[in-house]
Amino acid sequence: MLRGGSVTACGTPWSGKSDLNINAEFPLRGICILGRSSTNHIEPVSADAAVYSLLDQTLRPEDPSEMAALLSCIDKAVSLVRVWRMGCNISTEAAQMAYDAMSGK
Template identity: 40%
Template sequence: MLVRISHINVELENISPSVIELMKPFAAEGTPDFSVSIQPGDIESEREWYADMLEKKGIKNVIVPELHLEMSVLRRKVRSRTPLFGALGIHGSAIAVDGMAYVFTANSGTGKSTHTRLWREMLGEHAVMVNDDKPMLRVDDGITTVYGSPWTGKHKIGSNTQAPVRAICFLERSMDNWIREIPRHEAFPDLFHAIFRPADPVALARTMELLEKMDVRYYRLGCNMEPEAARVAYEGMR
């Protein structure tokens, strides 16, 4: 099956019918830029990785569905190669308003998805979710564009769409709602923490080059889960 993700054609080989179904919104025709394949042992390795990760969080005896493991393997394999073709993966919730995108990033459980839900409630049809968990960023000629991906997080919110990025916002919980623009050098460690780091040094070097080329505004947002949080953030960044 050929999919196009962040303007890159990827041939997915040896994938299950359930994965094909999930990938359908990204189905494309053309020549692949690269191929990835589910290999024997991939699912088992992923299962062990999840068990280790969950155990570190004190969670035991969780059965991770096979489909989730397969999607996770594909995600890592695809995002390990995309930097070589101009796009990198980021952990965040991306929403477009009237054609301009805002990417919210923070550690899991901080409230990224809750915050973009507040934006959708406030802005109605002006707001379109690009991806709620693992969007892609592409940097071409100084323009940073966020793209949807098939990996839409636990709420399964996202679409095969794209929008130029107006801002990347680092979100933290706060009793009050506040926002401030931060310089790039202050943003960089948080940005680095949010992006996918390939294991291949060449792809990682390319990732770092793409980060250098990104010309967007960065903000730090302290917010609660009240509708006011969306207003403060939107007004602060628009």
Template identity: 35%
Template sequence: MYIYRIAEMNIAVKARYEETYRYMADFLTDSEEYELLIEPTDEMIRYEAELGEEIHGDSGSPYICEAVAILREICDYIIDKSGFFLHCSCLKYKEEAIIFTAPSGTGKSTHAALWRRHFGDEVTMINDDKPLVREKYGRFIIYGTPWNGKHGIGENTCAPVRAIVFLSQAPENHAAPINPVEAITLLLQQTVLPSDKAHLSKLLDMLGRMVETIPMIRLGCTISDEAVTTVYREIYDDHQ
């Protein structure tokens, strides 16, 4: 058993595969205390394999299925701790987080890479796939997690959320705010949903507060530095 510090929680894991421990190694803690113990079962791992086969045509390796099973257990637990997983690419800039979210294949990682190229060392990648968002200290904080995408881009760090950007491909770059109702709908499509109605209700309440307090922006973009400056001006109100 190993204990991991993820989103300000100590989570103990009794994995079946050594590769799972290595997958989560960047979040290992020396603490002996934990608030949640996860012991993936054969049934849980088999479920993730069958789901992967159904959705992606590939069941994935056993340890990846185990890692996803661990994520799913945290998903239900974290709702009661005012948190949720979000499918996105997020980075830290000026000590705040900017989230880029969209359906798979739209270009989240590509756009985040443009920010890294444009701003260099001013940008730190938090996570490139499934970070955790928590409502704490009167703000929404996003945290890196071990589930950071096929390229493993991310760090064990966090930042308060400055803006959420919904990406779409377009022949020209344009950015504009979107209304809260539409933003909730789009966020739900990219959220790892809890397994029961009570937790879903808590998630909806959180998302409602989120869209009322954080700028929600739609960005139609090309693969260019201009895409970065377009959304930058929208986020930071620099329209000169």
């Protein structure tokens, strides 16, 4: 959700089968586009490249004005929040690498 000059991540009150839900809102500090890889790597993504990657993860409306609104929302979000692309395996090292890179440590 875009609010003024920030992006907010919103939880859901519905848990499905995992019961790991929380109905809360938090400032979004980063987006990580994940992919499988035999080696762990993470790098920042330009705003232009991020728009295409994020658009691939959305339901795209058929109505042209709604599509324009979606593109505007994604474009605004990537201008406010850093985006990374990460290739990883399921190791603890991958999680630590993501944390270190995205938190600036």
